[in-house]
Amino acid sequence: MESFEARVELPCTVEAAFDMVARPEGIKKISPPEMGLYFTNSPERYALGSKVEFKVQAMGLVREITHQVTAFDDPRSFTEEQIAGPFRHWVHEHIFEARDGGGSIVIDRIQFLPPGGVAGMIMTAARILDNLADGFDYRHEQLERHFQELADS
Secondary structure (H helix, E strand, O other): OEEEEEEEEEOOOHHHHHHHHOOHHHHHHHOOHHHOOEEEEOOOOOOOOOEEEEEEEEOOEEEEEEEEEEEEEOOOEEEEEEEEOOOOEEEEEEEEEEOOOOOEEEEEEEEEEOOOHHHHHHOOHHHHHHHHHHHHHHHHHHHHHHHHHHHHO
């Protein structure tokens, strides 16, 4: 099993950060454009049991993926698990913590097993980890920018 973790400190409340990330439109807003993220079926805001269907472009291929929210503790955390898609296993835990002195910390933890077969020769664990690092660097920069603009206004 492979693991990835990224974190960012934000100048906002835990509730505001959670609300942004618990909405497909919020995720789309902070995702890299080259990812081609497109939600095909999703709720306005995640809840326990929500199914989220989307398409992404990864390593030159468009992938259709379905996640289900398997844990939801508003505003502390929620977990998405892939129920259809390219990975043999994918669990993404979103954690939100209050920061001493104000603000919040958003932590993303992902555990995965790369695809098997021919796809696994292209989507290796090392490539997936590199893509995750790049993608979450971008996402976290966008979150910082969004909440800093709100704090400054």
